Amino acid sequence: MTDRLHEPPLVGTGSIGTQPGMEMTEIQAGVADHTITTYEHGLEVRARSQWSYARARFFRHRLAMVGIVLLIVIFVAGAFAGQIAPYDPTLPSADITVSPTFAGHHFFGTDQIGRDYFSRTLYGIRATEQVSLLVAGIASLIGILIGACSGYFGGWIDNLLMRTTDLFLVVPALAVLLVAAKYLGHGSPVRLALLLGLLFWTNIARIVRGSFLSLKEKEYVEAAKASGSGNFRIMFRHILPNTIGPIVVAATLLTGLAILNESTISFLGFGLDLSLGTLIADGQAAGLNLWWLVTMPGLTIVLIILCVNFIGDGLRDALDPTQRRIRA
Amino acid sequence: MLTFIARRLLYSIPVLVAASFLIFVFVALSSNPLADLYSNTHLTPADIKVIAHAKHLDASVFERYWLWVQDAVLHKFGNNLSNGDPVWPNLERVLWHTIELLVIVLVLSVLIGVAIGILSAIRQYSIFDYTATTLSFIGFAMPVFWLALILQVIFTNIYLKWHLRIFYTAQLSSDNPKYWLLDRIQHLALPVIALCALSVAGYSRYMRASMLEVINSDYTRTARAKGLPEWRVIGKHVFRNALIPLTTQIAIDFGALFAGAFVTEQVFTLDGMGHYFVVALTSGDPYPVMAWLMVVAVMVIIFNLIADLVYGFLDPRIRYD
Numbered sequence: 001m002t003d004r005l006h007e008p009p010l011v012g013t014g015s016i017g018t019q020p021g022m023e024m025t026e027i028q029a030g031v032a033d034h035t036i037t038t039y040e041h042g043l044e045v046r047a048r049s050q051w052s053y054a055r056a057r058f059f060r061h062r063l064a065m066v067g068i069v070l071l072i073v074i075f076v077a078g079a080f081a082g083q084i085a086p087y088d089p090t091l092p093s094a095d096i097t098v099s100p101t102f103a104g105h106h107f108f109g110t111d112q113i114g115r116d117y118f119s120r121t122l123y124g125i126r127a128t129e130q131v132s133l134l135v136a137g138i139a140s141l142i143g144i145l146i147g148a149c150s151g152y153f154g155g156w157i158d159n160l161l162m163r164t165t166d167l168f169l170v171v172p173a174l175a176v177l178l179v180a181a182k183y184l185g186h187g188s189p190v191r192l193a194l195l196l197g198l199l200f201w202t203n204i205a206r207i208v209r210g211s212f213l214s215l216k217e218k219e220y221v222e223a224a225k226a227s228g229s230g231n232f233r234i235m236f237r238h239i240l241p242n243t244i245g246p247i248v249v250a251a252t253l254l255t256g257l258a259i260l261n262e263s264t265i266s267f268l269g270f271g272l273d274l275s276l277g278t279l280i281a282d283g284q285a286a287g288l289n290l291w292w293l294v295t296m297p298g299l300t301i302v303l304i305i306l307c308v309n310f311i312g313d314g315l316r317d318a319l320d321p322t323q324r325r326i327r328a
Numbered sequence: 329m330l331t332f333i334a335r336r337l338l339y340s341i342p343v344l345v346a347a348s349f350l351i352f353v354f355v356a357l358s359s360n361p362l363a364d365l366y367s368n369t370h371l372t373p374a375d376i377k378v379i380a381h382a383k384h385l386d387a388s389v390f391e392r393y394w395l396w397v398q399d400a401v402l403h404k405f406g407n408n409l410s411n412g413d414p415v416w417p418n419l420e421r422v423l424w425h426t427i428e429l430l431v432i433v434l435v436l437s438v439l440i441g442v443a444i445g446i447l448s449a450i451r452q453y454s455i456f457d458y459t460a461t462t463l464s465f466i467g468f469a470m471p472v473f474w475l476a477l478i479l480q481v482i483f484t485n486i487y488l489k490w491h492l493r494i495f496y497t498a499q500l501s502s503d504n505p506k507y508w509l510l511d512r513i514q515h516l517a518l519p520v521i522a523l524c525a526l527s528v529a530g531y532s533r534y535m536r537a538s539m540l541e542v543i544n545s546d547y548t549r550t551a552r553a554k555g556l557p558e559w560r561v562i563g564k565h566v567f568r569n570a571l572i573p574l575t576t577q578i579a580i581d582f583g584a585l586f587a588g589a590f591v592t593e594q595v596f597t598l599d600g601m602g603h604y605f606v607v608a609l610t611s612g613d614p615y616p617v618m619a620w621l622m623v624v625a626v627m628v629i630i631f632n633l634i635a636d637l638v639y640g641f642l643d644p645r646i647r648y649d
Binding site: 302 | 340343344346347350351354355358465466468469470471472473474477478480481484485488497583586587590591594595605606609610617620621624625628629
């Protein structure tokens with residue numbers, strides 16, 4: 001049996017008329033974005049899709065807009081650290097222990113062997129941003145796959161998910177991370193990101209599982225089954241798009257969590273060689289009277305995570321209006 | 329109730345075994361507790377091999393895990409592989425230090441967090457509410473170790489500049505203090521403040537949200553409609569019901585609080601569980617690492633059990649059977 005539901009909607013060729021009911025919703029959803037209903041000349045009503053409502057809600061969220069602009073500035077600065085940084089991040093210089101000043105471009109001061117902390121912070125941002133974005137990607141991928149299978153099929157994969165979640169309830173994630181990071185992730189952002197991703201997928205998986213459990217009972221899934229769609233197609237073409245909102249929100253907040261964990265691991269000396277956490281640890285080792293070495297990279301972390309959380313809140317309001325606004 | 333407790337404890341045994349096996353394999357396969365011996369010029373590689381054999385380091389990982397289980401159950405986690413010291417006395421000492429810190433932080437942060445949450449909810453959108461919201465947002469964004477370090481920087485610099493000793497910024501106690509309690513408070517104040525900031529941010533937000541939900545519920549309207557005074561509505565009807573979701577949250581957050589204590593101890597070089605773990609992990613010896621993990625896992629399980637029992641006390645509809 002051919003899978004008619006997923007052919008492009010044939011507007012105006014009579015398909016709506018010949019096959020009412022089943023195809024109506026899909027065709028309307030597909031066309032709604034572009035339909036302009038003309039009532040009278042000059043008085044036009046544009047039908048708006050769910051996405052355009054979500055977009056409008058997001059752009060109205062003032063804190064989220066501030067957050068996204070700031071975060072883009074910070075991340076672009078990190079990505080182009082090699083071009084922007086006024087000094088070499090590892091090269092000692094004669095300007096030792098300069099407190100933050102605009103005069104010599106030592107905006108964040110220098111450490112006890114004269115390395116410019118502004119340049120080092122820029123490189124630190126680069127490492128942090130690599131790790132956090134990778135973690136969000138990896139964790140979302142694993143979480144969506146396992147959550148979808150566990151919600152849709154149930155059975156052993158569902159068991160695996162729930163038992164893994166139990167495991168992390170008992171053993172603190174930070175301890176597991178440190179054990180693993182000591183042997184696997186040392187110095188490499190990609191490996192550290194893999195580790196964090198392999199640990200943090202459970203949250204997204206639980207969200208996806210919950211949505212799948214309720215959505216698989218819906219009529220449109222039944223309709224897709226009746227028209228002969230395979231399990232894979234139903235899961236990823238029909239159900240998944242309806243769970244995107246909560247996933248995006250969770251992935252955003254996970255980015256913040258990844259940054260916090262990465263900097264903690266690096267601070268404890270089991271992580272990267274040059275990241276914001278390492279810079280703070282270096283600052284502590286250099287002596288507490290050089291306050292800027294600890295303060296400046298730390299403020300950068302706080303700023304990044306504030307932005308990420310604001311964006312997450314904005315996305316939650318935009319994409320997931322049913323969820324209550326509790327930040328726990 | 330007793331059967332409930334017994335069943336919960338029984339259920340957690342397989343989880344403990346699985347977690348311990350995974351971690352053991354990980355640590356045992358990837359590190360060598362005798363690594364330091366190679367730099368010792370008095371020992372030949374053959375000598376080290378003999379030592380390794382005596383400690384069963386050349387056995388398969390399953391045998392080693394089984395030996396560890398025996399040691400853990402029969403000999404209080406056995407002796408360190410690296411230097412032969414018994415594991416338990418050291419671990420017991422740091423365990424009590426960490427429990428001391430955690431209990432103080434939990435009590436203080438729940439009291440403060442609940443108070444702020446209630447005030448924010450009954451004066452929603454007031455200046456107090458907005459200030460609390462802003463501060464908690466900043467609290468969420470701050471890594472604990474950084475807040476701890478900033479406190480350390482501030483109080484160290486106060487001491488360096490004016491020779492004013494308000495709080496100590498390292499260690500757990502001084503040698504031969506004059507007033508033991510005062511000395512302990514001066515030492516623990518900064519770690520407690522750093523840890524409380526994080527928890528208070530979470531608890532106050534959570535309390536505010538659940539208070540607001542109860543305040544807008546039908547039975548609160550009923551309570552007001554039948555003419556109860558406001559303090560009675562809030563104190564008796566709203567407050568108690570709002571505490572229920574908070575209890576769950578505190579139990580869930582316990583792991584995060586423990587991780588926070590972990591790094592805070594590291595910053596203030598407190599002789600606690602976090603410090604112990606980092607030293608053990610650096611030495612690559614599976615015995616102290618494993619003992620630490622088991623103790624922490626049992627702590628988490630007990631804590632969750634207590635939270636469940638408190639939950640039943642707050643919500644009489646819940647029956648344990």
